[in-house]
Amino acid sequence: xxxxxxxxNTTKRHAGRTSGPGGGAARxxxxxxxxQNLQAHGFLIGALLCFLMFSWYPMIREFIxxxxxxxxxxxxxxxxxxxxxxxxxxxxxxxxxxTAEFTLYALVIGFLVPxxxxxxxNELRHARAYLRVLVYLPVMLPPVAGVLLFKYFYxxxxxxxxxxxxxxxxxxxxxxxxxxxxxxxxxxxxxxxSMGGATLIYLAALQNIPGELYEAADLDGAGLLSxxxxxxxxxxxxxxxxxxxxxxVATMQEFTNVFLLTGGxxxxxxxxxxxxxxxxxxxRYNNFGSAAALGLFLLLVLAVFSGLYTRLSRNxx
Amino acid sequence: MxxxxxxxxxxxxxxxxxRRKGKxxxxxxxxxxxxxxxxxxLGPLYWMVTGGFKSAQEVVANPPTLFPKHPKPENYHTAxxxxxxxxxxxxxxxxxxxxxxxxxxxxxxxxxxxxxLRPVLGKIILGAMLATLMIPSAVLxxxxxxxxxxxxxxxxxxxxxxxxxWLPTVANGFNIFLLKRFFDSIxxxxxxxxxxxxxxxxxxxxxxxxxxxxxxxxxxSIFAVVNVWKDFLWPMLVEPDPKxxxxxxxxxxxxxxxxxxxxxxxxxxxxxxxxxxxLLFQRNIMSGLTAGSLKG
Numbered sequence: 001x002x003x004x005x006x007x008x009n010t011t012k013r014h015a016g017r018t019s020g021p022g023g024g025a026a027r028x029x030x031x032x033x034x035x036q037n038l039q040a041h042g043f044l045i046g047a048l049l050c051f052l053m054f055s056w057y058p059m060i061r062e063f064i065x066x067x068x069x070x071x072x073x074x075x076x077x078x079x080x081x082x083x084x085x086x087x088x089x090x091x092x093x094x095x096x097x098x099t100a101e102f103t104l105y106a107l108v109i110g111f112l113v114p115x116x117x118x119x120x121x122n123e124l125r126h127a128r129a130y131l132r133v134l135v136y137l138p139v140m141l142p143p144v145a146g147v148l149l150f151k152y153f154y155x156x157x158x159x160x161x162x163x164x165x166x167x168x169x170x171x172x173x174x175x176x177x178x179x180x181x182x183x184x185x186x187x188x189x190x191x192x193x194s195m196g197g198a199t200l201i202y203l204a205a206l207q208n209i210p211g212e213l214y215e216a217a218d219l220d221g222a223g224l225l226s227x228x229x230x231x232x233x234x235x236x237x238x239x240x241x242x243x244x245x246x247x248x249v250a251t252m253q254e255f256t257n258v259f260l261l262t263g264g265x266x267x268x269x270x271x272x273x274x275x276x277x278x279x280x281x282x283x284r285y286n287n288f289g290s291a292a293a294l295g296l297f298l299l300l301v302l303a304v305f306s307g308l309y310t311r312l313s314r315n316x317x
Numbered sequence: 318m319x320x321x322x323x324x325x326x327x328x329x330x331x332x333x334x335x336r337r338k339g340k341x342x343x344x345x346x347x348x349x350x351x352x353x354x355x356x357x358x359l360g361p362l363y364w365m366v367t368g369g370f371k372s373a374q375e376v377v378a379n380p381p382t383l384f385p386k387h388p389k390p391e392n393y394h395t396a397x398x399x400x401x402x403x404x405x406x407x408x409x410x411x412x413x414x415x416x417x418x419x420x421x422x423x424x425x426x427x428x429x430x431x432x433x434l435r436p437v438l439g440k441i442i443l444g445a446m447l448a449t450l451m452i453p454s455a456v457l458x459x460x461x462x463x464x465x466x467x468x469x470x471x472x473x474x475x476x477x478x479x480x481x482x483w484l485p486t487v488a489n490g491f492n493i494f495l496l497k498r499f500f501d502s503i504x505x506x507x508x509x510x511x512x513x514x515x516x517x518x519x520x521x522x523x524x525x526x527x528x529x530x531x532x533x534x535x536x537x538s539i540f541a542v543v544n545v546w547k548d549f550l551w552p553m554l555v556e557p558d559p560k561x562x563x564x565x566x567x568x569x570x571x572x573x574x575x576x577x578x579x580x581x582x583x584x585x586x587x588x589x590x591x592x593x594x595x596l597l598f599q600r601n602i603m604s605g606l607t608a609g610s611l612k613g
Binding site: 047057059126127141211214227 | 326328329330334343346347350351354355358359361362364365368377378379380381409422423424426427429430431434436437439442445446449450451452453455456458459460461462463464465468469484485487490493518543546547550564565566568572577580581584585587588591592594595596602603
């Protein structure tokens with residue numbers, strides 16, 4: 001590299017010797033570069049191998065498997081047969097409908113409740129730390145503890161919830177045992193267990209709203225609701241929309257709660273979600289090709305929301 | 318969390334609150350919130366702990382009792398020994414801290430390399446790692462399972478071994494992203510000074526970068542442990558042997574043949590460790606959560 005700056009000298013030397021000092025410097029420079037790169041890649045190798053084996057390769061494999069079938073140990077290409085099979089599965093639309101229903105309930109309950117709770121907590125001036133810890137407490141429970149506890153509360157005969165309803169003279173419910181209420185019961189339990197995280201994120205967003213905006217709204221004679229509508233919501237719009245997308249992506253992958261609370265299917269298949277169906281195909285019927293094909297459908301739907309999320313979060317930076 | 322100490326102007330002005338009417342309204346709402354929240358979030362936990370003390374008849378009695386009439390601490394003992402909770406808790410800890418160690422070593426090294434050593438193709442590799450965040454994890458469960466069943470090239474079967482839980486946790490684009498962003502903020506001058514003093518990259522990482530990165534290492538560690546502690550489907554698939562199962566799967570698979578009061582005692586025991594960890598580290602956990610959640 002230094003050689004180019006002094007052309008006269010080097011060309012002469014080059015004529016004399018085959019490898020001049022300029023060439024030597026370039027080589028040591030190059031070998032240092034190679035060494036540095038080897039070092040840098042040495043630091044990368046562990047994570048790189050893990051990504052290769054457990055993330056990148058499975059991603060490609062998901063596609064390949066969707067078009068393959070394994071019978072008696074031999075794998076063959078079957079084209080769209082798997083996709084066709086899962087599409088015509090009698091429960092295909094049931095699973096999608098249930099997943100959509102779960103997501104919808106989770107948005108109405110799991111999205112609204114934490115936001116309202118955050119607004120209320122933000123207004124209180126006393127015992128805030130206690131309330132914050134309280135809301136986050138269930139998040140730290142192992143899911144099995146929260147879920148089986150709710151299963152006990154939901155029991156139609158001796159469960160706490162029906163007892164409370166009865167003392168309040170309200171009609172009792174079959175909760176998980178009826179196909180009408182099973183899904184909403186799952187959502188209530190899931191919301192209780194996980195709303196702490198969303199609440200804290202909203203709370204942090206609320207604290208970033210400049211106080212002057214509320215003062216200005218006060219001067220204009222705005223009421224409580226109109227302040228929420230015209231100041232709070234627009235000021236937290238970014239966080240709200242990101243959380244909305246995040247929640248759609250997360251709730252559409254629901255498995256653990258329905259599996260633990262209703263065994264997956266629920267009464268009359270009322271809680272069978274898409275991921276549970278994937279699980280069934282793969283680990284009950286040992287049909288990995290069809291499981292992958294169903295996963296591909298889910299991937300296509302979720303790609304839209306994931307893409308939106310990435311786009312928004314990039315803009316917000 | 319400094320915003321909590323210097324109270325910002327919020328929806329309701331302090332002027333409104335200082336009026337008599339405002340004060341009454343505030344304290345009414347405040348009392349209501351405290352009572353309702355305590356009932357909703359602490360109530361179930363109270364019910365769980367006391368349920369564990371009830372007798373087999375009392376736990377399914379209608380109407381339910383608020384206090385156990387004849388507390389039976391032996392339920393906890395039965396749960397501990399019959400469900401082998403010590404074993405399940407040990408397994409969970411083993412998986413969680415193993416995963417933590419692997420993530421700290423490999424993800425920190427990778428993020429350091431991309432941020433400070435800048436290898437050829439580093440940007441592309443980072444991009445490929447971040448791209449995995451867009452793939453829903455549930456979709457990859459099946460091909461991941463197949464991979465663990467028969468590791469490519471090496472042809473190891475990891476099912477039933479802790480490696481099946483530890484290694485996949487390293488492939489965490491979010492960790493790499495958090496760490497890389499933090500390392501980016503460490504001034505380049507410090508790196509140069511270290512390399513002029515003849516420090517190797519490993520030495521620089523160890524004595525300059527890591528000591529400065531405590532906050533982010535704390536956040537990553539908490540996420541790593543909590544994620545393993547809360548995971549369900551993956552460990553259920555890759556640890557079929559009840560002896561090796563973490564607490565979530567172990568208790569669920571044993572829950573069928575156990576009386577309800579003993580089961581509830583088991584739930585209370587299983588909830589205790591994470592709740593204790595949370596109460597001890599709640600400040601770090603909650604600030605880490607809001608720091609790492611959206612803005613990254």
